[in-house]
Amino acid sequence: MSPILEIADLKALAKRRVPKLFFDYADSGAYSESTYRANETDFGRIKLRQRVMVDMTNRSLESTMIGEKVAMPVALAPTGMTGMQHADGEMLAARAAEEFGVPFTLSTMSICSIEDVASVTTKPFWFQLYMMRDRAFIASLIDRAKAANCSALVLTADLQILGQRHKDLRNALSAPPKLTPKHLYQMATRPLWCWQMLQTPRRTFGNIHGHVKNVSDLSSLGAWTAEQFDPQLSWQDVAWVRQRWGGKLIIKGILDVEDARMAAATGADAIIVSNHGGRQLDSALSSIAMLPRIVEAVGDQVEIHMDGGIRSGSDVLKAVALGAKGTYIGRPFLYGLGARGKAGVTQALEIIAKEMDITMALCGKRKITDVDRGIIAETPFG
Ligand SMILES: Cc1cc2nc3c(=O)[nH]c(=O)nc-3n(C[C@H](O)[C@H](O)[C@H](O)COP(=O)(O)O)c2cc1C
Numbered sequence: 001m002s003p004i005l006e007i008a009d010l011k012a013l014a015k016r017r018v019p020k021l022f023f024d025y026a027d028s029g030a031y032s033e034s035t036y037r038a039n040e041t042d043f044g045r046i047k048l049r050q051r052v053m054v055d056m057t058n059r060s061l062e063s064t065m066i067g068e069k070v071a072m073p074v075a076l077a078p079t080g081m082t083g084m085q086h087a088d089g090e091m092l093a094a095r096a097a098e099e100f101g102v103p104f105t106l107s108t109m110s111i112c113s114i115e116d117v118a119s120v121t122t123k124p125f126w127f128q129l130y131m132m133r134d135r136a137f138i139a140s141l142i143d144r145a146k147a148a149n150c151s152a153l154v155l156t157a158d159l160q161i162l163g164q165r166h167k168d169l170r171n172a173l174s175a176p177p178k179l180t181p182k183h184l185y186q187m188a189t190r191p192l193w194c195w196q197m198l199q200t201p202r203r204t205f206g207n208i209h210g211h212v213k214n215v216s217d218l219s220s221l222g223a224w225t226a227e228q229f230d231p232q233l234s235w236q237d238v239a240w241v242r243q244r245w246g247g248k249l250i251i252k253g254i255l256d257v258e259d260a261r262m263a264a265a266t267g268a269d270a271i272i273v274s275n276h277g278g279r280q281l282d283s284a285l286s287s288i289a290m291l292p293r294i295v296e297a298v299g300d301q302v303e304i305h306m307d308g309g310i311r312s313g314s315d316v317l318k319a320v321a322l323g324a325k326g327t328y329i330g331r332p333f334l335y336g337l338g339a340r341g342k343a344g345v346t347q348a349l350e351i352i353a354k355e356m357d358i359t360m361a362l363c364g365k366r367k368i369t370d371v372d373r374g375i376i377a378e379t380p381f382g
Contacts, residue, residue, distance in 0.1 A: 004339075006355075007311045007332045010348055014085070014338030017193055019186040021171040022084045026334045029278035030163035036278025038286040039309025046288070046318045047378040051364025059357055059366045065326035066152055066248050066269045066303060071101030072353050073368060074316055076345075077277075077307050077328035078128030078154060078252075083111025083203070084177060085338040087196040091120045093337055096345035098123050105154055105328070108141065109175070109225075113206030114148045124151035128252070130159060131237055132228035137212055142244050144207075153245045154272070155238065157263075158253025160231045163280040174222055176204045196341075238266045250305070255284055260294045263302070270303035270326070277308055277330050288319060292382030295323030313356025317363070320371045322381070 004010060015023050029036025061072035076097050082089040090112035097104035098121050105126040106117050117125060127145035132138055145153060172180060179187075187194050197203065205221060215224045230237075242249050251263045252272040263271045273291050275284045287308035295304050306319050307328035319327050329352070336348030360368060363375040 004347060004351075006351060007335060007348060010332070010335040010339045010344060010351075013340070014335040014344075017190060018085055018338040019183070019190045019193060021168075021173045021177075021183055021186055022081070023338065024167040024171055025081065025165075025173055026079075026085065026331055026338070028165045028167040029282065030165055030280055031282035033278060033282070035275055035282050035284045035286065039275070039278050039288070040311055041309075042286040042288050042381070043309055043311075043315045043318055045380050046322075046376060048314070048318070048359070048363050049375055049377040050362060054364040056361040056364075056366060059361055061353060061356055061360075061368045063325070063368050065103060065305065066250065068103065068151065069101075070103065070326070072316070072349075072356060073320060073324070073326045074310075074349070074352060075103035075126070075305075075326060075328045076105060076333050077330040078105040078107035078110075078126075078156070079330050079334055080107045080109030081111055081175065081177070082107070082334065082337065083200075083206075085334050086193070086341050087200040088112060088116075088202055089337050090117055092342035093333060093345045094121050094125055096333075096342045096349065097125075100346060100349045102349065103152075106150075108207055109205060111202050111204065111206055114141075114144050114150070116202065116206060118148035124149050126150060126152040126154055126250075128154040128156055129241065130156055130228075131230045131233045131241070133230050134212070134228060137208075138241075139244060140211065141207065142241070146245070146247070150247075152248040152250055152269070153241070154250045154252050155241055155268075156252045156276075157233065157238075157259075158255070158274065158276050158280050159229055160233045161229060163276070163282070165279060175225055176209075176221055178222070235262055235266065238263075238268075242266065242268070253280075254294065255281075255287070255290050257293055257297045260298045264298040268302060270305050271298070272328065273304060273306040273324070274308055274328075288315075288322070289381045291319060291324060292322045292379075296382065299323055310352075313352045313354065314359045316352060316356050317359050317368075317371060317375070320368060321373055321375050322379070323373075
């Protein structure tokens with residue numbers, strides 16, 4: 001086996017280990033996938049300044065996100081159906097993140113439930129909330145996140161309706177997954193994945209199944225979920241969530257300066273500049289392109305985080321230089337998980353940390369907290 005040196009190596013291995021419909025679910029964007037691609041390629045358009053004769057000993061990637069200490073400013077992004085990349089995926093990823101010292105964010109649409117993840121972790125994790133029409137259910141989810149001692153609620157704003165991903169339709173992927181003969185064939189070619197999946201009872205939406213009235217089997221769960229995303233989501237709802245939750249609140253999915261101003265005005269602790277990994281509005285600008293404009297507009301009012309397209313430590317460094325206090329990775333950790341389970345998530349984090357450390361040093365900085373725009377040689381983005 002060739003060595004695993006970069007995130008692309010984990011992606012290649014995950015492709016061999018995860019059934020096609022679930023690998024494609026991660027490796028896809030909306031419609032033409034132009035925003036999905038731009039998220040990655042726009043990082044390459046930012047150039048760094050090489051500095052020499054600077055003392056590069058005693059380096060540190062430690063920082064804080066919403067006041068919490070982090071080993072590096074990189075959290076695991078909330079991703080739905082992570083338990084389909086690898087059996088018990090959310091529990092494994094949460095443990096890897098905890099051991100590494102970075103935040104783990106559990107999606108509302110996870111396979112392992114809030115309680116499952118709480119049972120295998122010792123430090124608080126973050127919970128991502130989708131607003132659904134069933135407000136009583138949302139209230140109960142918020143209460144469950146509180147009971148599980150989650151230390152931040154990440155409210156996702158950019159999924160009022162679902163973007164379309166052609167690959168998922170071609171693969172006939174449904175949420176939660178229902179198996180067709182074609183799927184069974186795809187799974188049969190991934191025996192290790194199947195064997196691991198057979199060892200776990202967790203194969204549906206753990207936060208929802210058993211918690212909603214009249215949703216007893218997979219088809220009723222699928223129907224309920226499909227009609228639950230709320231197209232009328234408004235800033236008033238954010239105030240309601242904030243009041244009900246009472247703890248640290250992060251608003252995810254901001255890609256516009258006007259929206260950033262509205263989000264900052266809610267009193268949220270942080271906002272995440274994000275286009276959902278290019279999975280919602282195709283032809284939206286990349287997150288890294290929007291970051292400097294949003295930082296300029298509201299960076300003095302609210303902590304700014306970003307996600308989308310980070311595939312290396314150098315990408316994280318560029319985001320921090322352009323004003324992000326924290327970043328998130330989605331696919332990089334999913335590829336690690338699909339490739340090698342918990343060890344693969346750890347490996348993804350290690351790869352990014354090492355790249356960040358070396359790149360930071362070659363830019364003449366010893367601490368990530370000292371990194372600013374000064375390390376940028378050229379950027380087309382603000
Ligand atoms: C497979 C997959 C599932 C996702 N599910 C969710 C989700 O349930 N909730 C959410 O807020 N964002 C979700 N996202 C978006 C991520 O939180 C994040 O914004 C995105 O993955 C960042 O881009 P990256 O994958 O290029 O790092 C998902 C992304 C992927 C790839």
